Every structure is written in C-alpha cells, then in structure tokens.
Amino acid sequence: MTTLLxxxxxxxxxxxxxxxxxxxxxxxAKVENSGVATDKDNTINGYLMMGFLAFxxxxxxxCFIKWGDLPLLSNSASEHGPGIDNLMIxxxxxxxxxxxxxxxxxxxxxxxxxxxxxxxxLFFADNNKLEFIWTxxxxxxxxxxxxxxxxxxxxxxxVDDSDDPLVVELYAQQFNWTARYAGxxxxxxxxxxxxxxxxxxxxxxxxxxxxYAEDDVITKELHLPVGKPxxxxxxxxxxxxxxxxxxxRAQMNCVPGMIxxxxxxPTVTTEEMRQTPDIVEKVANINKIRAExxxxxxxxxxxxxxxxEFDYLLLCxxxxxxxxxxxxxxxxxxxxxxxEAWLKEQKTFKNxxxx
Amino acid sequence: MSAxxxxxxxxxxxxxGHHHKETFVTxxxxxxxxxxxxxxxxxxxxxxxxxxxxxxLMFRMQIAWPEEPxxxxxxxxxxxxxxxxxxxxxxxxLVTIHGTIMVFFVxxxxxxxxFSNLLIPLQxxxxxxxxxxxxxxxxxxxxxxxxxxxxxxxxxAGPAAAGxxxxxxLSALPMAQGGSGMGMTLWLVSMAIFIASSLLGxxxxxxxxxxxxxxGMSMTRLPLTIWAFFITAIIGVVSFPVLxxxxxxxxxxxxxxxxxxxxxxxxxxxxxxYQGGSPVLFEHLFWxxxxxxxxxxxxPAMGLVSEIMASNSRKxxxxxxxxxxxxxxxxFLSTIVWGHHMFISGMNPFLGSVxxxxxxLIAIPSAVKAFNWITTLWKGxxxxxxxMLFSIGFVSTFITGGLTGIILGDSALDINVHDTYFVVAHFxxxxxxxxxxxxxxxxxxxxxxxxxxxLNKNLGYIHFxxxxxxxxxxxxxxxxIGMAGLPRRYYTNSNFPLFDDLANVNVVITxxxxxxxxxxxxxxxxxxxxxxxxxxxxxxxxxxxxLEWTAPVEHIHGNWPGEIPHVHRWAxxxxxxxxxxxxxxxxxxxxxxxxxxxx
Numbered sequence: 017m018t019t020l021l022x023x024x025x026x027x028x029x030x031x032x033x034x035x036x037x038x039x040x041x042x043x044x045a046k047v048e049n050s051g052v053a054t055d056k057d058n059t060i061n062g063y064l065m066m067g068f069l070a071f072x073x074x075x076x077x078x079c080f081i082k083w084g085d086l087p088l089l090s091n092s093a094s095e096h097g098p099g100i101d102n103l104m105i106x107x108x109x110x111x112x113x114x115x116x117x118x119x120x121x122x123x124x125x126x127x128x129x130x131x132x133x134x135x136x137x138l139f140f141a142d143n144n145k146l147e148f149i150w151t152x153x154x155x156x157x158x159x160x161x162x163x164x165x166x167x168x169x170x171x172x173x174x175v176d177d178s179d180d181p182l183v184v185e186l187y188a189q190q191f192n193w194t195a196r197y198a199g200x201x202x203x204x205x206x207x208x209x210x211x212x213x214x215x216x217x218x219x220x221x222x223x224x225x226x227x228y229a230e231d232d233v234i235t236k237e238l239h240l241p242v243g244k245p246x247x248x249x250x251x252x253x254x255x256x257x258x259x260x261x262x263x264x265r266a267q268m269n270c271v272p273g274m275i276x277x278x279x280x281x282p283t284v285t286t287e288e289m290r291q292t293p294d295i296v297e298k299v300a301n302i303n304k305i306r307a308e309x310x311x312x313x314x315x316x317x318x319x320x321x322x323x324x325e326f327d328y329l330l331l332c333x334x335x336x337x338x339x340x341x342x343x344x345x346x347x348x349x350x351x352x353x354x355x356e357a358w359l360k361e362q363k364t365f366k367n368x369x370x371x
Numbered sequence: 372m373s374a375x376x377x378x379x380x381x382x383x384x385x386x387x388g389h390h391h392k393e394t395f396v397t398x399x400x401x402x403x404x405x406x407x408x409x410x411x412x413x414x415x416x417x418x419x420x421x422x423x424x425x426x427x428l429m430f431r432m433q434i435a436w437p438e439e440p441x442x443x444x445x446x447x448x449x450x451x452x453x454x455x456x457x458x459x460x461x462x463x464x465l466v467t468i469h470g471t472i473m474v475f476f477v478x479x480x481x482x483x484x485x486f487s488n489l490l491i492p493l494q495x496x497x498x499x500x501x502x503x504x505x506x507x508x509x510x511x512x513x514x515x516x517x518x519x520x521x522x523x524x525x526x527x528a529g530p531a532a533a534g535x536x537x538x539x540x541l542s543a544l545p546m547a548q549g550g551s552g553m554g555m556t557l558w559l560v561s562m563a564i565f566i567a568s569s570l571l572g573x574x575x576x577x578x579x580x581x582x583x584x585x586x587g588m589s590m591t592r593l594p595l596t597i598w599a600f601f602i603t604a605i606i607g608v609v610s611f612p613v614l615x616x617x618x619x620x621x622x623x624x625x626x627x628x629x630x631x632x633x634x635x636x637x638x639x640x641x642x643x644x645y646q647g648g649s650p651v652l653f654e655h656l657f658w659x660x661x662x663x664x665x666x667x668x669x670x671p672a673m674g675l676v677s678e679i680m681a682s683n684s685r686k687x688x689x690x691x692x693x694x695x696x697x698x699x700x701x702x703f704l705s706t707i708v709w710g711h712h713m714f715i716s717g718m719n720p721f722l723g724s725v726x727x728x729x730x731x732l733i734a735i736p737s738a739v740k741a742f743n744w745i746t747t748l749w750k751g752x753x754x755x756x757x758x759m760l761f762s763i764g765f766v767s768t769f770i771t772g773g774l775t776g777i778i779l780g781d782s783a784l785d786i787n788v789h790d791t792y793f794v795v796a797h798f799x800x801x802x803x804x805x806x807x808x809x810x811x812x813x814x815x816x817x818x819x820x821x822x823x824x825x826l827n828k829n830l831g832y833i834h835f836x837x838x839x840x841x842x843x844x845x846x847x848x849x850x851x852i853g854m855a856g857l858p859r860r861y862y863t864n865s866n867f868p869l870f871d872d873l874a875n876v877n878v879v880i881t882x883x884x885x886x887x888x889x890x891x892x893x894x895x896x897x898x899x900x901x902x903x904x905x906x907x908x909x910x911x912x913x914x915x916x917x918l919e920w921t922a923p924v925e926h927i928h929g930n931w932p933g934e935i936p937h938v939h940r941w942a943x944x945x946x947x948x949x950x951x952x953x954x955x956x957x958x959x960x961x962x963x964x965x966x967x968x969x970x
Contacts (some may be wrong), residue, residue, distance in 0.1 A: 020442050022885065031887050033837075037830055037893070051825030051905075052912055053756045057832070061755035064836060065763070071840060072767070075847050083851035083876065102783055111774040118741060118770050123641075125748035125761050130755060133687070136953055137946040138750035141687040141968055150742040152734060158731045161777060165731075166724050168783035173720035190547065190638075209637035221637070254638040255541040256650055258715065258790065262856035265787045269649055269716050272540055273634025276717035302871045324868035331867075333790045333858045335534045336541060337548045338459045341861035 020061065055132055062130030069123035076112070091294050093328065093349065094264040095245075095281040098167045106164070110157060121133070175279045181247035184238070186249070186330070187220050188257035188270040191339035193330055196220060197233040205229020209253050209272075217370045221253075224369070232365040238330060238347045240282050241355035247279040258334035261347065263289075269334055282349045289349075290326045299326050401511075403503030406926050408510050409489035410821055413814070415510075416481020417898070419517055421891075423472035428631035428888045430465045433457045435881035437863035451529070459862040464550050466860055470535030471558070473803065475565055476520065478668040480513050482810045486671060487576050487600040490816060493919035494594050496585025496936055498929040501578040512568035523557035526586045531558035534860060536661065539632040539653050543625050546639050556625070559618050566615045573604035573611075580604075585918070587938035591695075592957070594917050594942040595688060598695050599674025602702045606663045606670075609706060613896020614660035617653060618964065624648070654716050662860050665802045668771075670698060671738065676762040678942075679816050679874035680744055682915045683759035683909050684751030687943035687968075690743040697736035704733045714782040715789055723782040730780035734773070741770050752946070752953070756913065757831030761812035764839050765805050771843075772800025775850065790860075793853025794876040796846045804842045811835075814898070819912050823924045824905030830897040834890060840889030848876050916956045917942050940967055 026330055053061075092101055129137075175181070185196035185204055198204045205226040212221040222229045240246055250259055252270035259278070260267045268278035302324050310320035332343035348360070386618045401407060429448075432441055440455035451461035488506065492499050500506045524530045532550030532603075533542035537558070545552035558582050580601045585801045593601075623629040624645075632653040633645035681688040688694060710718065710726030744766045753759065773799045788794065811834075818826045857864065864870040864877075911920040918938070936958035944955040949965060961967060 022882075023443060026885055026889050029886070030892060033833065033890075033893065034896075037833060050912070051819075051828050051908075053754050053759075053828065057828070058753065058755045061760060061832065062753070062933040068836075068839060072771075072843060075843055079848055079851050083456070083848070083855070083873075100783055100787060103781070104778065104787075107778050107781065107784065111777065115708075115771060115774055118745065119767060121745050122748070122763065122766055122770070125745060125751075126753060126755075129684075129748060129751045129753050131752045137685040137750045137752040139687065139946050139948055140689065140746075140750065141943065142690055146746070147690050147693050147739065151739055154735050154738040158734055158777070161781065162728055162731050165727060165783045169720070169727065169781075170723060172783060172786070173723070209635050210642050212637050212642070214640065254636055255544070255547050256538050260790075260856075260858065262787060266714050266791055267786050271637050271717045273645075273647075273649060274651070274717060278715075298872065302868055305871050305874070306868065321868075324871070326869075329867070329869060331856075331858060335463065335860045338463070340463070341459070341863055342866040344867070364889075 053131070058130040058132070062127040065123045065126040069119060071332060072119055072123075073116070076115075091284075091289070091292060092263065092265050093282055093284040094266065095283055096168070096172045097265045097283075099171065103161075103164055103168055107161065110161075150290070152176035172280075173278075175239060175247055175277065176245075179195055179245040181245040181279055182241070183247050183249065184240075184260050185249045186238075187218075187271065188252040188259065188332065188336075188343075190254050190337050191332070191343040193236075193238075193259075193332075193343065193345035194220060195235050195345070196237045196365075197235070197359065197362075198228075199231030200232050201228055201231060203228045203282075204249060205232050205365065207251070212253075217368060220251075222365055230364065230366040233359060233362045234365060234368060235362055236345070238345055239355055239358050240347065240349050240371070241352045242282055242349050244287045244352070245279060245281045248277060250276045250278070255336050256334045257332045257336050257343070260331045261328065262331070263328050267333060285349045285351065286326075286328060286347075288349075289328070299324060386444055389574075399629055401507060403499070403507045404926070404928060405488045405492050405500045405503070405506060406821070406930075408506050410487050411483035411510050411820070412480060412488060412513070414486065415514055415517055416477050419472050419476040420481060421895070422521070423469050423477060424888050424891065426465045426469040426472075428885060429457070430462055430469070430735075431881040431884045433462055434864075435878045437865050454587050457862075460529055460532060460549050462862045463534070463548075463860065464530045464554070467532050467534055467537075467550070468520070468530055471531075471562075472520065472631070474535060474664065475562070476513075476517055478803070478806045479569065479664070480565070482806060482813075483600065483603055483667065483671045484510070484513065484572060486596070486675060486813050486817070487604070487758060488570070489821060490596050490919060491576055491579050491600055492583070493595055493922060493930060494917050494942075495580060495583060495588055496918050496938065497579060497583035498931075498935070499581060500575050502575055502718060505575050509568045509571040509575065512564050512571065516565035516568060519557055519561035519564065521559055522845070523561065524555050526553045526557065526691045528552045528554060528785055530554040536654075536657055537621070538657070539621060539624065539650050540636055543621060543633060544636070544638060544643075546751070556622075559622055563615060563618055565820040566611045566618075569607055569611050573607040576600055576604040577608070585935045585938055588957075592938055594674075595677040595691070595698075596671075596674040598698055599670045601697070602698050603670045606705060608665040608669050610660040610667075612785070613656055616913040617656035618661075620656075623652065651713070651718055654713050655709070655718075658712045659706075662709040662712065663705045665798070666701055668806045669802050669809075670701070672765065672806045672813075673698070675809050675813040675816070676744070677747075678766045678917070679758045679762045679812050680747050681943050681945060682816075682913050682954075683756055683762070683877075685754065685945045686747055686749055686751040687945055688743070689746040689749075690739075691941070691943060694743055697739045700736040701733060704729060704736070708780075711780050711782070711785070714785045720782075723805050727780060727782045729778060733780075734777055737769075737773055741766060741773070754913070755827055756815065757826070757835055758812045758816035758913075760832070760835040760839075761808045761815065764835065764842075765808040765812065767839075768800045768808060769805045771847075772797055772802070772805060776801065788853055790858055792849045792857050795859050796849035799849075800842075802844050804846065810970065811838075811894070816913065817919075818898075818905075819908030819924075820900065820919055822902050822905070823908050823926070825908050825912065826901045826905060827897050830893055834894045834897070837890040838887055841883045841890065844883030845880050845887060848880055851875050878907055914952075914954050916944055916954050918957055921956060921958055928944060944968075 183198040187194040205228040206223040209221045249268040252272045257270040306321045328347035330345040444452035445455035451458045528549040531554045618629040630645040630648040633648045636643040708730045711730040714723045938957045939960045946953045
C-alpha cells in the first residue's frame with residue numbers, strides 16, 4: 017500500500033513538473049528561445065551551482081553526523097583491526113580534504129566565471145609549473161598511502177607458524193556455514209567432497225581413514241578463545257562464497273576445489289563487546305526500531321520481532337544463489353576456559369558418524 | 372598521403388551515389404552512413420537504458436520495502452511476483468541484468484557507439500568510416516545481441532542471475548540457480564555477439580582515425596574526443612577478446628563437460644565429475660576485460676566532456692598534451708590493475724600488493740585530468756548550456772566517486788568493504804553516473820548535429836538539476852551503509868537485526884532513486900519530441916571550432932558538399948588574442964604573422 021501511494025505521489029510530482037515546464041515555456045514563448053544559453057540562464061545556473069555546492073556539503077555533513085560514527089568503523093575486535101581502521105580514517109580524512117577543496121573550486125569557478133555577452137575568456141592553454149605541482153602532490157600522498165597500506169596488508173596476510181594458531185576450517189555450502197575444529201592434535205583431517213556420505217552423517221567429506229580426522233570437531237556455531245591467533249582454512253562444496261566477519265575486519269572467498277586461508281586474533285569477547293558504549297547505544301536503537309515494527313506486526317495479527325542482542329556474525333558476501341541473503345553463522349568469542357568447556361561438549365568426528 | 376587519396380576515392384563514389392534514389396530501407400535500416408548508424412546506436416541504447424533503469428527502480432523498491440506487495444511488480448514481473456511480492460531469484464536476476472545492460476549495452480555501445488560513429492568522421496574530416504559496411508554489421512550485431520538479451524528475460528527458469536560478473540560455478544551449474552540454465556546460455560550468446568560487434572566497431576574507429584584524417588589534421592591537432600575514442604577502441608581490441616575466450620570456456624564447461632573453471636563440486640546430493648579447474652582463473656579472465664571495460668566506458672565520456680567544457684568556457688582546454696598523456700597513462704594502467712577486484716579471491720597475497728601499487732597509480736593521471744578541467748573553467752566565459760551543466764556534473768561525480776577508489780584499491784582496506792554497498796556507491800558515481808552525464812552532455816551538445824534541431828534547454832536544465840541532486844542522494848549515503856558492513860546483492864536485510872538501523876537509509880536512497888528515475892521521462896520527452904518539433908538548428912549553435920560544425924545542417928552522404936575542409940590549427944582556439952571573434956574554427960588558415968600555439 018505504501019508503495020502504491022509512493023508511486024501515485026511520484027506520478028503527481030511528474031505531472032506537476034510537466035505542467036510547470038509547459039507554463040515556463042509558454043511564458044517564454046515571446047522571448048527568444050533558440051536553445052542556446054542566454055546571460056540570464058548563465059546567471060541562474062551560476063547561482064544554482066553554488067546552491068549545489070552547499071547541497072554536497074550538507075549531505076556530507078548529515079551523512080557523517082547520522083551514520084558516520086558507525087561502531088564498525090571504530091570498534092574492531094581483532095588484533096589487526098585497529099591498523100585497518102587507522103588507515104581507513106587517514107584515507108577518509110585525505111578524501112574529504114580533497115573533496116571539499118576540489119568541489120569548491122569546481123562549483124565556485126562555475127559561478128564566478130558565468131558567461132556574459134561581450135566578455136572575453138582568458139586564453140590560458142598551458143602551464144607546466146601548475147601541472148607539475150598537481151602531478152607531484154598526488155604522487156607523494158599516494159606513495160605514503162601505498163606504503164602504509166602494504167605494511168598493513170603484509171601484516172594481515174602473513175601467517176606466522178611460530179604463533180601456533182588454532183586451526184579451524186570454515187566450510188561453505190548453499191546456504192549455510194559449518195566449522196570444523198582440528199582437535200587436540202591441531203591438525204585437520206584430510207577432506208574432499210568426493211568422500212561426502214550423507215547416510216553416515218559425514219557431511220563435510222572428511223577422510224575417515226586419516227588418523228588426524230578422528231578428533232576433529234564439527235559445529236554449527238563458531239566459538240573462538242579470546243587472545244589466541246586463529247587460522248581459518250576455507251572450503252566450499254558448491255559455488256563461490258565469501259566468509260565475511262566485519263567486526264574482525266576479516267574476509268576471504270571460499271572457492272570450490274581449493275583451500276583459502278585467513279588468520280586473525282580476536283581481542284574482545286562477545287560479552288565485553290556487548291558492554292561497550294557504542295554497541296549498547298546501537299543495540300538500544302535497533303531495539304527501538306524493532307519495537308516500533310512489532311507494534312505494526314501485532315496490529316496485523318502477526319508475531320512480534322524478537323529483541324536483538326549483539327553477536328558477532330559470519331556472513332556470506334559473494335553472490336551464491338537464491339538464499340544468499342540469509343547465509344550466516346553466529347560467532348562467539350569467549351575466554352579460554354569457556355571455550356574449552358564448550359568444545360568438550362561437542363562430539364568428535366569419530367563419534368558423530370552413523371554406522 | 373594515402374589518406375588524402377582515399378578521401379578522393381570516396382568523393383568519386385559519392386558523386387556517383389547521388390544519382391541513386393535511397394529507399395527507406397537503405398536510409399533508415401540497413402544504412403551504411405555513419406551519422407545514421409550513430410542515431411541507431413543512440414536509440415537502441417536509450418531503449419536498453421530505459422529497461423535497465425526500470426529494473427534498478429524495482430529492486431530498489433524491494434530493498435526499501437522488503438517483501439511488501441507492489442502493484443508494479445505484479446504488473447511487470449508476472450509469475451516472479453506472486454501476489455505482488457518479489458521473488459528472491461528474480462531479485463538477483465534484476466541486479467544481474469541491470470548491471471549487464473547498463474555497463475555494456477548503454478554505456479559501452481550506447482555511448483561509445485553513438486559518439487565514435489558520429490564524431491570520428493566529422494571531426495577528423497572524413498567522408499565516412501573506413502568501412503561503412505563493417506560499421507553497419509557492427510550495429511546490427513549489437514542490435515541482435517540486445518534482442519537476445521531481452522529474450523533471455525522471458526525464459527521459463529528465469530534470466531541469468533549470477534551477478535553481471537557471472538562467476539562460475541554459480542553461473543555454470545543450472546542446479547545451483549534457476550537462472551544458470553537457458554537464461555545464462557542466452558546471456559553468453561548475447562555477450563559473444565556483443566563482443567563481435569564491439570570489435571568490428573573498434574577496428575573501424577582505429578583504422579579511420581589513423582588513415583582518414585583530412586589534410587592538416589595531425590595527431591596533435593585532433594580534438595580530445597577523437598583521442599579518447601581512439602584509445603578506447605584500442606583498449607577494447609586488447610581486452611574484449613579475453614572476455615570472449617572466458618565466455619567460450621564457460622560455455623565448454625557448461626555444455627561439453629570440460630573443467631576449466633570447476634573442480635570438486637558436491638551439489639544437491641551428488642558429486643559432479645569436474646576436476647582440476649579453478650574459478651579464480653575465470654575471475655582473472657573476466658577482470659582482464661572487466662577492469663579495462665570501466666575505462667572503455669569512462670574515457671569517451673572524458674573526451675566529450677573535455678570538448679564541451681572548452682567550447683562552453685570559450686577557453687582552450689587546459690593542458691592539451693597532459694590530457695592526451697593522461698589518457699594514454701590511464702589506458703596503459705587499466706590493463707594491469709584487474710587484480711584489485713580479487714584481493715580476497717584466494718590469489719597469492721603478494722599479487723595483492725602488486726595490484727594495490729598499480730591501482731593507486733591510476734589516481735595520478737585521473738587527478739591531473741580533474742585539475743585540468745577545473746582550470747579550464749578558471750577565468751572563462753562560461754556558457755551554461757545543459758551540455759555544460761552535465762559536464763560540470765561529470766567532473767563533480769568523477770571526483771566524488773574517484774576519491775573512494777583510494778580506499779577500495781588499497782588491499783588492506785578492501786578486506787572490510789569488499790562487495791559491500793561502499794563498492795556500489797564508488798563505481799556508480801565514478802563510472803555509472805559520470806559516464807551517463809558524459810553521454811547526456813554529448814547528446815545535448817551534438818543533438819543539433821544529429822537531428823538538425825535543438826533540444827529544449829529549459830527542460831534540459833530541469834533534467835540536469837533534479838538528476839544531479841538525486842544522483843548524490845542515491846549514492847552518497849550508500850558509502851555509509853557499506854562502511855557499516857552491509858553486503859550488496861542481498862534480497863532483504865531483515866534476517867540481520869544488526870542492519871535494522873540502516874533500513875531508513877535504504878528508504879531515503881530509494882526515494883531519491885524513484886524521483887531520479889521518473890525525471891528521466893522529461894528527458895525522453897524532450898529527446899523524442901525535439902527530433903520532430905524542435906527548433907531548427909543553426910549551422911554552429913555553440914560557436915565551436917571543430918570541423919563537424921562546418922558541415923551543412925542537412926545530412927548528406929559524404930558529409931561535406933564539394934571539398935573536405937583542410938585543417939590549419941588545433942581544436943581549441945577559443946578567445947585567442949588577435950581575433951575579433953572568440954572562436955577560430957580549425958579550417959581557418961593562420962593569419963599572417965599568427966603563431967600556432969606550441970601546446
């Protein structure tokens with residue numbers, strides 16, 4: 017219904033504009049309208065250019081005030097996260113500095129030098145010094161960004177075996193995720209989709225004859241001990257997926273036929289994250305929105321929405337088919353003890369098989 | 372001087388040709404005249420554009436009001452919108468076909484096809500393209516591919532829905548997605564034909580620019596439009612065949628059981644036979660075209676804008692040589708940056724470092740171009756014609772969209788914004804909206820040359836200002852929902868309470884999109900009514916220096932009656948000291964003692 021109303025309103029707006037144009041045109045019929053801009057057009061559009069500059073600035077400021085303080089921009093939950101966030105903030109500052117100045121020059125010149133009959137433009141075709149300046153400044157700025165960015169990149173992508181990371185497999189399929197922990201030996205058993213045996217509940221195609229596989233643990237929730245480096249080995253059984261963990265500033269595609277990897281160290285437990293002021297505020301805001309929606313739902317005889325509680329998430333971020341929009345897994349970051357207790361409750365691969 | 376002789380050959384042919392009576396079919400349908408072919412490209416591109424924009428409005432409404440019944444869906448989507456609620460499969464199909472149509476059919480064929488065809492012969496002083504026949508074939512292949520693409524929308528199992536990048540295995544396996552059956556087959560066939568069309572066109576442009584320039588038209592006297600079209604055509608010839616090969620290999624995988632891109636797949640309870648292929652290989656092949664493609668889209672727009680800005684500022688374009696150098700630099704770099712689409716694809720992280728480096732280098736020639744355009748305005752005498760407004764708008768969105776490229780091109784930052792709405796905002800501003808503005812600017816500027824009539828300027832002003840506000844209104848907030856981690860291509864976000872606070876942003880964006888989309892009707896009305904009822908155009912309405920304005924308003928075969936004009940100066944003698952008028956056309960000889968600027 018809302019959409020129908022929207023469409024009707026839009027059609028009316030269109031008709032209104034159309035009528036105004038007609039009137040505008042008829043009113044101008046006696047004045048010369050050759051289709052070429054007159055001094056009056058130049059003046060009007062020159063002022064509009066300044067108005068548009070104001071519009072760009074306003075929309076920038078509004079966006080920043082309303083949505084610029086996103087928890088996702090500052091509250092990273094992994095060791096490498098702050099590095100990315102700092103680089104992001106530096107890049108954003110540079111961008112908005114350049115954006116503000118160049119948009120000003122562009123629109124201000126369009127206003128200042130609006131045409132007048134009889135005026136003559138300056139014949140100014142070339143200036144090597146100017147061009148050198150605005151070639152060399154981007155070169156220097158970009159060199160800095162490249163060096164800083166690459167230092168971050170190498171730090172993130174380099175896996176250091178001396179850290180003795182916890183090895184976890186992330187297994188993607190249409191349209192859900194599965195995690196496989198390597199168990200006490202911290203070595204994943206071999207696996208291949210050709211070994212999948214649904215009847216025996218070997219859904220990941222783990223090699224039963226591989227001794228490393230026996231103590232593997234397969235779960236539908238991802239639990240991570242805080243402060244311990246994790247190395248994810250990603251697999252997919254059907255199409256491309258992407259394991260996106262935005263709070264940890266982590267993402268890697270899952271590619272059928274190959275194993276990809278991404279490692280990070282979680283630094284904030286789920287409980288701690290729920291207590292941070294930013295998240296408290298965000299959750300409160302979301303629950304307010306959900307409560308409002310629930311009222312409408314109840315009025316139309318449906319169930320109310322559940323209250324939202326913050327959790328880390330793993331999302332699929334590569335188009336993978338019909339239910340791509342709902343391919344997620346909960347991530348729980350907890351203390352080492354909690355993690356071990358949780359892991360003990362889970363069945364090992366050997367015990368999970370149906371004989 | 373073979374070029375010169377060639378022109379004479381054309382003249383002889385044309386004198387002969389005048390005795391023939393043209394039929395409706397040879398004049399309007401199977402025409403070999405570059406001006407008519409340009410118009411055919413424009414009209415076909417416009418129709419495809421209407422379809423592409425309509426699709427975007429539909430999926431924007433779904434995003435803003437997820438799973439709500441909508442009369443528009445019920446009317447347009449039929450069985451894909453039971454009770455007016457959009458189906459998740461068709462949502463992905465709409466996104467896919469919108470991308471395909473806008474990138475290839477509107478901004479490649481519609482933009483480059485129209486203006487390369489119209490302007491190359493007219494601005495370099497040639498009777499027609501090097502091969503009028505190939506040119507005609509090129510258009511009709513484009514037309515055929517458009518028809519096939521539209522037919523694919525009506526396939527039983529749905530049109531292609533794997534995203535415009537059609538990454539396998541999703542696009543290769545009909546059991547992975549309904550759209551990967553007949554819909555994807557037709558998509559691939561359509562694109563293969565499109566590539567053939569594009570290659571024929573590009574070869575023709577290259578040969579024409581090299582061989583058919585009129586006397587005096589040296590490469591450094593060419594207008595920047597021609598430089599842009601020329602380099603664009605070269606990029607197209609280098610990169611489009613790679614996409615063709617990728618498409619052919621994908622067809623092999625789909626239909627003949629090969630394993631180029633597929634390996635170890637278990638789907639719907641069975642293991643498939645594929646072994647040893649890699650989807651990452653497809654990504655490499657795709658983006659080897661895919662990235663240059665965005666420059667194929669944006670360079671012609673840059674050329675048009677440079678020309679229009681100079682003419683309407685009544686000033687020479689600032690830094691003519693630097694503009695050419697930056698086109699060449701962008702063209703070269705564009706072929707070695709494709710990996711920045713694949714930082715997290717699983718390729719070696721070292722390659723990520725290399726591609727970060729090459730990618731951020733592109734910012735340098737781009738910055739030079741932006742500064743040169745701004746300086747072109749400085750101390751000008753700006754004629755605010757609609758074409759000029761769109762050109763200024765182009766520079767504005769190109770800067771806004773381009774700047775975020777230094778975030779996305781940086782592999783470390785790309786990790787967290789890859790495939791989010793941040794990317795959508797970035798590329799829509801920098802190549803979508805910008806190229807569209809370039810195209811509109813070109814249409815407003817050269818409409819008199821194409822149809823002999825003027826577009827209504829007041830409608831043009833309204834069109835520009837509302838479009839400009841809506842473009843920012845749609846794409847600026849998108850950066851922020853992207854930075855909040857919202858992935859693109861989600862049918863609805865309602866399964867993630869995490870994103871509930873972004874729902875109202877999506878409503879705002881959709882409102883701007885709807886207004887912006889509806890306003891294009893003003894333009895369409897202006898365009899089609901002006902073809903028939905517009906004011907008759909004078910010979911040179913914008914008082915420009917380039918050769919196309921020396922040709923008669925009425926289109927004739929061979930472009931100029933009598934001899935082709937000779938060229939004596941560069942294309943940018945606006946407001947040159949020592950002349951009474953503020954423009955000196957290229958065909959006017961230097962005055963005694965006048966120096967040609969050693970730009």
